[in-house]
Amino acid sequence: MPRLYRKTAALADEGIIPTRQRPYLEDEMALAARYVFPEGFLWGTATAAHQVEGDNTANQWWAWEHAGRVFQKQTSGPGCGWWRGRWKEDFARAADAGHNAIRFSVEWSRIQPEPDRWDEDALERYRTWARTARQMGLEPLVTLHHFTDPLWLSEQGGWETSEAVARFRTFVERVASALREYVRLWATFNEPNIYAYRGYVEGAFPPGRTEDLAAAFTVLTHMAQAHAAAYEAIHRVQPDAQVGIVLHYRGMRPARPWFPPDRWIARLHHRWLNDFYYHALARGRLIGPGLRSQAAPELRGTLDYVGLNYYTEDQVRFTLRRSEVFGAHGFPAGAALSAHGEIAHVPAGLYRALRWANAFRVPIYITENGVDDPDDRLRPRYLLEHVHQVWRALINNWPVRGYLHWSLVDNFEWEWGWTRHFGLWACDPQTQRRTARPSAHLFAALAQNNGFDAALVDRYAPAARPVLFPAAGLDALRAT
Numbered sequence: 300m301p302r303l304y305r306k307t308a309a310l311a312d313e314g315i316i317p318t319r320q321r322p323y324l325e326d327e328m329a330l331a332a333r334y335v336f337p338e339g340f341l342w343g344t345a346t347a348a349h350q351v352e353g354d355n356t357a358n359q360w361w362a363w364e365h366a367g368r369v370f371q372k373q374t375s376g377p378g379c380g381w382w383r384g385r386w387k388e389d390f391a392r393a394a395d396a397g398h399n400a401i402r403f404s405v406e407w408s409r410i411q412p413e414p415d416r417w418d419e420d421a422l423e424r425y426r427t428w429a430r431t432a433r434q435m436g437l438e439p440l441v442t443l444h445h446f447t448d449p450l451w452l453s454e455q456g457g458w459e460t461s462e463a464v465a466r467f468r469t470f471v472e473r474v475a476s477a478l479r480e481y482v483r484l485w486a487t488f489n490e491p492n493i494y495a496y497r498g499y500v501e502g503a504f505p506p507g508r509t510e511d512l513a514a515a516f517t518v519l520t521h522m523a524q525a526h527a528a529a530y531e532a533i534h535r536v537q538p539d540a541q542v543g544i545v546l547h548y549r550g551m552r553p554a555r556p557w558f559p560p561d562r563w564i565a566r567l568h569h570r571w572l573n574d575f576y577y578h579a580l581a582r583g584r585l586i587g588p589g590l591r592s593q594a595a596p597e598l599r600g601t602l603d604y605v606g607l608n609y610y611t612e613d614q615v616r617f618t619l620r621r622s623e624v625f626g627a628h629g630f631p632a633g634a635a636l637s638a639h640g641e642i643a644h645v646p647a648g649l650y651r652a653l654r655w656a657n658a659f660r661v662p663i664y665i666t667e668n669g670v671d672d673p674d675d676r677l678r679p680r681y682l683l684e685h686v687h688q689v690w691r692a693l694i695n696n697w698p699v700r701g702y703l704h705w706s707l708v709d710n711f712e713w714e715w716g717w718t719r720h721f722g723l724w725a726c727d728p729q730t731q732r733r734t735a736r737p738s739a740h741l742f743a744a745l746a747q748n749n750g751f752d753a754a755l756v757d758r759y760a761p762a763a764r765p766v767l768f769p770a771a772g773l774d775a776l777r778a779t
């Protein structure tokens with residue numbers, strides 16, 4: 300007897316449901332049920348230049364690595380060999396797996412290695428990447444700034460100085476003019492909130508400053524202004540472009556909801572980390588560390604879509620420790636964790652993130668979502684349960700247009716170097732060998748079917764079956 304039917308029978312025996320309901324074949328019903336995504340929905344992966352290209356010797360991250368600031372003094376070295384030619388086989392991997400989109404970034408320090416020198420060959424290469432992606436049936440989403448700055452910019456004070464705004468605008472105009480034939484979807488910045496937090500509050504990213512909230516807010520402000528300048532510059536050379544920004548959203552819930560200090564600090568961290576760009580770009584207001592805001596009407600509405608990066612959700616408890624800015628972050632008890640415990644499996648947090656993103660009133664792309672998991676223990680379930688939350692958002696009519704998984708292949712994970720594994724494909728940086736994880740096949744099926752059914756869940760993540768295809772019939776009967 301099928302398992303679920305056995306359960307039905309048991310309930311009938313207990314008198315919870317009438318006996319005549321016994322032949323209710325829930326397994327069969329579940330197998331017929333399907334989560335369907337809208338036609339044209341984008342399925343793909345995301346990468347960043349510095350993490351996969353290798354040999355990016357002219358940016359501040361290379362200098363940081365070579366100053367021994369990364370875990371175990373690791374360096375990005377030749378990366379995943381993209382600059383040496385392997386980009387093409389990885390693009391082909393994605394295309395063969397049935398993806399229809401790919402997100403990658405261009406490296407500013409290659410295109411403009413010195414303030415008054417432009418490298419046309421580098422630009423031409425990115426043009427080839429974008430053209431090839433299109434030819435392979437992958438819609439390219441191109442990020443213009445993903446954590447790295449040309450060394451010359453850092454030496455001039457980086458994003459703490461307002462000159463960076465005009466510098467970035469000039470760079471972006473150049474890139475957009477060169478790639479406009481092949482790129483429609485642009486992202487100005489990747490996670491400016493994380494760049495500012497890590498670089499100026501926590502210190503794990505260059506320039507490695509700590510607890511400098513004033514500098515962090517200056518950087519956030521300049522990046523918001525640079526975003527608006529880039530938005531305008533791209534539209535000038537390419538009127539039909541879709542220009543967005545990629546924001547890292549991290550839900551912050553009070554660890555003890557009944558304890559007002561937890562509620563207060565969770566809310567404050569939420570306002571700082573998540574809400575800065577909402578206020579700037581949707582409302583035209585710049586907030587400062589004290590949450591007082593000033594009008595910046597020129598920023599308002601400079602957004603054709605919002606890119607959402609979601610990994611996990613935090614529980615925050617009030618602490619007197621200044622180094623944690625009075626909020627200690629943890630995860631919900633019992634949540635499954637990534638290999639190094641940095642990401643908790645909280646798929647409903649993606650739904651909450653999407654609700655937040657929907658307030659921008661523009662289309663939404665999930666531009667990153669993924670988990671560090673070398674053995675693919677959690678990823679299949681993580682993938683399916685997060686995609687399910689996207690579907691929940693879609694049935695509310697929230698305008699989600701695509702889901703890009705982080706990442707295509709394992710890559711150089713910033714302060715953790717090569718010790719984190721986010722790829723659908725494993726990549727050994729020594730041998731450059733790629734190996735498909737089961738999730739690569741699972742994701743291929745998702746992309747090819749534009750949705751999923753219970754058979755796919757059973758095959759790759761049986762643990763997710765009760766979540767994704769619960770015994771709905773039983774629940775309904777129980778409720779009556």
Ligand code: FCB
Pocket residue numbers: 347350489490493547608667705712713721
């Ligand atoms: C995000 C970054 C991306 C990658 C993932 C794991 O914060 O945008 O480059 O490091 O985390």
